[in-house]
Amino acid sequence: MKASIIIxxxxxxxxxxxxxxxxxxxxxxxxxxxxVVVIDNGSIDGTGEMIGRLTYDFPIRYNYIPSTEQxxxxxxxxxxxxxxxxxxxxxxxxxxxxGPDFIYEHLRVHKLAxxxxxxxxxxxxxxESIDITSLNSGWAxxxxxxxxxxxxxxxxxxxxxxxxxxxxxxxxxFSCNFSVTREVLIRSGMFDEGFKGWGLEDSELGYRxxxxxxxxxxxxxxxxxxxxxxxxxxxxxxxxxxxxxxxFLECHPMFEVQAQxxxxxxxxxxxxxxxxxxxxxxxxxxxxxxxxxxDRLPVSIIVVYAEGPxxxxxxxxxxxxxxVLVIDKTPSxxxxxxxxxxxxxxxxxxxxxxxxxxxxxxxxxxxxxGIVKHxxxx
Numbered sequence: 001m002k003a004s005i006i007i008x009x010x011x012x013x014x015x016x017x018x019x020x021x022x023x024x025x026x027x028x029x030x031x032x033x034x035x036v037v038v039i040d041n042g043s044i045d046g047t048g049e050m051i052g053r054l055t056y057d058f059p060i061r062y063n064y065i066p067s068t069e070q071x072x073x074x075x076x077x078x079x080x081x082x083x084x085x086x087x088x089x090x091x092x093x094x095x096x097x098x099g100p101d102f103i104y105e106h107l108r109v110h111k112l113a114x115x116x117x118x119x120x121x122x123x124x125x126x127x128e129s130i131d132i133t134s135l136n137s138g139w140a141x142x143x144x145x146x147x148x149x150x151x152x153x154x155x156x157x158x159x160x161x162x163x164x165x166x167x168x169x170x171x172x173x174f175s176c177n178f179s180v181t182r183e184v185l186i187r188s189g190m191f192d193e194g195f196k197g198w199g200l201e202d203s204e205l206g207y208r209x210x211x212x213x214x215x216x217x218x219x220x221x222x223x224x225x226x227x228x229x230x231x232x233x234x235x236x237x238x239x240x241x242x243x244x245x246x247x248f249l250e251c252h253p254m255f256e257v258q259a260q261x262x263x264x265x266x267x268x269x270x271x272x273x274x275x276x277x278x279x280x281x282x283x284x285x286x287x288x289x290x291x292x293x294x295d296r297l298p299v300s301i302i303v304v305y306a307e308g309p310x311x312x313x314x315x316x317x318x319x320x321x322x323x324v325l326v327i328d329k330t331p332s333x334x335x336x337x338x339x340x341x342x343x344x345x346x347x348x349x350x351x352x353x354x355x356x357x358x359x360x361x362x363x364x365x366x367x368x369x370g371i372v373k374h375x376x377x378x
Contacts, residue, residue: 001031001032001087001088001107001110001111002032002034002035002085002087002088003032003034003035003086003089003090003106003107003179004034004035004036004080004084004085004086004089004090004182005023005034005035005036006039006077006080006081006089006090006091006092007019007020007036007037007038007039007080007093007094008039008041008073008080008093008094009039009040009041009043009047009094010040011043011044012043012045012047012094012095013043013045013046013047013050015094016047016050016051017050017054018097018227019094019095019096019097019098019227020036020038020051020054020060022097022098022099022102023036023056023058023098023102024056024057024058025100026098026101026102026104027101027104028103028107029104029107032103032104032107033058034086034103035058035059035060035061035085036058036059036060036061037060037083037084038051038060038061038063038094039065039076039077039079039080040062040063040064040065041065041067041073041076042064042066042067042071043064061083061084063080065079070193072193072196072197072201073191073195073201074191074192074193074194074195075191075193077091077175077190077191078190078191078193081182081185081186081190084182085182086182087110087181087182088106088107088110088179088180088181088182089179089180089182089185090102090106090178090179091176091177091178091179092177093175093176093177095226095227095229096122096176096224096226096227097125097143097224097225097227098224099140099222099223099224099225100140101221101222102222102223105120105219105222105223106118106179106222108219108334109179109219109222109337110179112334112337112341113217113337113340115181115184116214116216116217116340116341117163117178117179117180117206117209117214117217118178118179118180118216118217118219118222119152119163119169119173119174119177119178119216119217119218120177120178120179120219120223121149121150121152121153121218121219121222121223122150122176122177122223122224122225122226123143123144123147123148123149123150123223123224123226124148124149124150124225125147125226125227126146126147126148126228140225143225151275151279152218155172155283156218157354157358159283159349160347160349160350160351161218161336161350161351161352162218162340162348162350163215163216163217164215164216164340164343164347165347165348165349165350166216166283167256167283167287167290167292168256168259168279168282168283168286169210169216170203170206170207170209170210171206171260171282172203172216173202173203173205173206173216174202175201175202175205176224176226177222177223177224178202178206179222180209180214184209184214187212188205188208188209189208190205191205192204192205192251194251195244195247195248196243196244197240197241197243197244198237198240198241198244199237199240199241199244199245200241200244203248204248204251204252207252207257215340215343217337217340217341219336219337238267238269241267242264242267242268245260245261245264249261256286256289256290259282259286259289260282262278262281262282262285263275265278266278266279294346294347295323295369297322297323297346297369298369298370298371298372299322299325299349299369299370299371300318300322300323300325300371300372300373300374301324301325301327301371301373301374302314302315302318302325302326302327302373302375302376302377303327303329304326304327304328304329304330304335304376304377305329305376305377305378306330306377306378307333307335307377308377311377312338312339312342314377315342315348316342316344318373319344319345319346319347320345320346321345321346322346323346323347323348323349324346324347324348324349325349325351325362325366326339326348326349326350326351327354327359327362328350328351328352328353329353335350335352336350336352
């Protein structure tokens with residue numbers, strides 16, 4: 001299987017070089033391959049000349065787009081899609097370092113679950129946590145210990161590591177780390193170029209992909225590291241996000257899209273409530289509107305130490321009648337993806353190696369609801 005990694009760049013010469021260097025340290029399955037497509041959105045800092053001097057063991061396609069009034073992230077990414085030739089398109093921002101298993105983990109999902117929409121995750125590097133000019137083979141391990149988890153990790157702890165358990169997963173399909181097959185992207189019409197400036201063009205694409213029948217898979221192992229730069233959540237950026245939100249709401253007058261108005265309280269610099277609080281309200285409001293009542297009903301709990309041929313069938317049978325809490329204690333398996341491919345009436349609430357404190361909290365939470373079955377696979 002071949003992946004096309006599409007990266008946007010604008011006057012980030014040093015950062016994009018670090019990003020490309022991280023992509024030269026990828027673990028792949030035999031037979032898999034990848035190309036990198038860099039779309040330069042009007043840089044004037046010598047980015048093109050720098051990339052032209054680089055030599056890696058993967059092909060790089062560099063495409064320069066002059067800056068005009070029509071320039072946008074959506075248009076740039078669409079250009080990248082059209083000139084790519086991979087089976088799977090993986091979107092990556094130029095200010096990210098790709099973890100060593102980044103491409104492997106995206107392709108793993110697409111091999112196990114055809115047609116899925118894969119949401120990867122990121123961690124934030126501190127200002128001096130890593131020397132990005134001299135990456136070495138062990139850099140990722142150092143970065144993990146000195147970085148901060150993206151807020152979506154907290155959402156997984158709160159709701160599940162299963163994308164299907166989220167009613168608003170489409171909003172979380174951030175183009176800094178997201179993949180989908182090229183065929184599905186082309187069929188969807190790609191990014192809507194009516195979005196200008198920063199924000200929401202990726203979430204809107206995720207919404208259309210879901211409306212067309214796509215389902216999301218959360219893969220916290222598909223990991224990137226966001227290179228430190230000062231926060232840009234100023235008034236001008238909020239104005240751009242608000243303009244894009246208004247356009248999004250105009251295009252899709254459905255309740256779940258309109259409910260994104262809740263998130264204004266985070267992006268508005270005069271309010272700036274926590275993203276966590278705003279998003280929890282957003283998810284809960286959409287759940288209530290859709291008539292979700294799963295969290296009021298008893299559950300089944302399945303603890304897995306070793307996979308067996310009947311495991312997925314057992315989980316599916318339980319999910320036909322009630323929510324299922326799956327605690328994955330296997331050292332290594334594809335259960336994280338397979339559980340997200342179960343399509344039954346009730347959610348599969350999946351957790352991989354939860355901490356002891358998290359595990360205690362989960363049992364307390366579900367004991368209140370009532371536990372119908374507690375099964376262990378060894």
